[in-house]
Amino acid sequence: MALSDHEKRMLQEMEAALMTEDPRLVSALSGEVKPLGKNRILLGLGLVGLGILVLFTGLISKTTPVGVLGFIIALGGVITAISSIGRPSMPKRKGSSTISARLEQRWDERNNGATD
Numbered sequence: 033m034a035l036s037d038h039e040k041r042m043l044q045e046m047e048a049a050l051m052t053e054d055p056r057l058v059s060a061l062s063g064e065v066k067p068l069g070k071n072r073i074l075l076g077l078g079l080v081g082l083g084i085l086v087l088f089t090g091l092i093s094k095t096t097p098v099g100v101l102g103f104i105i106a107l108g109g110v111i112t113a114i115s116s117i118g119r120p121s122m123p124k125r126k127g128s129s130t131i132s133a134r135l136e137q138r139w140d141e142r143n144n145g146a147t148d
Contacts, residue, residue, distance in 0.1 A: 042135075042138070045131065045134075045135060046135060048131060049131040049132055049135060052131065053132065069116035069117075072112060072113070072115075072116030073113050073116050073117070075109075075112055075113075076109045076110065076111075076112035076113025076114070076116065077109065077113060078109065079105055079106065079108055079109025079112060080106045080109035080110055080113070081109075082105055082106075082109070083102045083103065083104070083105030083106025083107070083108070083109055084102065084106055085102070086098060086099075086101055086102030086105055087099050087102030087103055087106065088102070089102065090102055
């Protein structure tokens with residue numbers, strides 16, 4: 033059984049509202065690959081490199097606190113790079129609640145019209 037034009041429009045509006053309200057869910061359901069936060073990944077890799085450099089400086093100078101500091105910097109870089117992989121880069125839109133409010137209003141009108 034095919035959908036009517038009205039039902040197709042309602043379905044498209046619901047999809048648009050879902051895309052604006054929860055882009056992570058839409059990308060998970062559609063199987064799309066999330067774009068990577070390239071700037072944060074580069075920052076993380078830079079921190080890893082700096083941390084390794086400070087770590088080796090501490091090893092060469094036989095200064096334990098400097099080596100520990102280098103390890104902490106490198107660990108922070110790894111955490112920064114890994115955490116940016118799963119982060120969506122789509123900004124939230126301001127008008128997402130208006131579509132939802134419109135859909136709710138239409139739903140209420142449909143239900144109130146059916147009971148009369």
